[in-house]
Amino acid sequence: MLLQNTTLKSTFLHSPMFEYACTFSSLQLCNACPEYSALINENILTNEKLRVSIDLLNATLLRQENNINVFTPYIPIIAVIIGSIAAYFFTRYHWSFSEKKKIEADHLGKISTLISDIEKISIGYWIEAHNKDDVENEIYIKSKIKLLAKYVKNIGKEQESKKNDLNDFASNLYDLVTGDDFESHNRMASKNKAGLIAFLCADILANISSHK
């Protein structure tokens, strides 16, 4: 037969002869060349399926168009507004959280500095026996411990465990530094007490820096 191989089929499909053949009725074509008839039938079927799909798509689009209500054009605007509000609240929350953390860190920084001051004065006081500087040091020690208690009292409830640690520390430091022969003219030097003060302060300062 003339058009048996693939190359020839392809040549035929793009030839004027094919166009001419297409003008024949399917019956004529069926009789003339059954192979091309099957191919054309297959194309017709494909086209038919494509047409059905397009109709379906059109029907769906038409339905969608009918469903559009008055709010539909505002949906993107509403979405943008909701997004902006959410972003605003998130930013505000993040900002206030950061501020709070900064204030807490500043407060703990002040407490650390105060503890270091008390430590320095107290060690200097107890490492030597009663001397002319005692009255001045005693005043500083008492006022700074009172200030420490005030600072600790001002720590927020959300830092309860830190507050408890610092309360215990302030109480122990007060007993240690202002106990025994504090404010006595007979006071002897106590290197042991000075050492205890240093270790107590070092412990709490390490504790504070781990919390910062």
Added chain:
Amino acid sequence: MKTLNIGKDFSVDPIGRYRSDGDKRSGEAFREDFLKPTLQSLALNEILEIIIDDGVESYGSSFLSEGFAGMVKYGYITKEELLKKIEIKYTNEDFEFFKKKILGYIAAAKYNSKVYVPTQPYV
């Protein structure tokens, strides 16, 4: 109810543990000359209100423990009775710390655990 105002009735500058430390302003002097006689003068179920922040800036623990816990330590009164008879008052919130310390020293004191030997004022 009787009132003992430390700043007005005793001293605005209470210091030291014994008379030998700070003359008339010591914890020993406060206990022996003010707190003990006032407590003894209370009627049955009468309360002694002690104002701790009127004119006083601060206290050392040597003064507070000797002045208050000394009452129990030298066997003048049990800690339960003492805690029942006194009421620590302040208006300045900073003095809450000292109130807690006073109550803590009393609660920790051992009744009649020491014999009181008066000391002589420092000259």
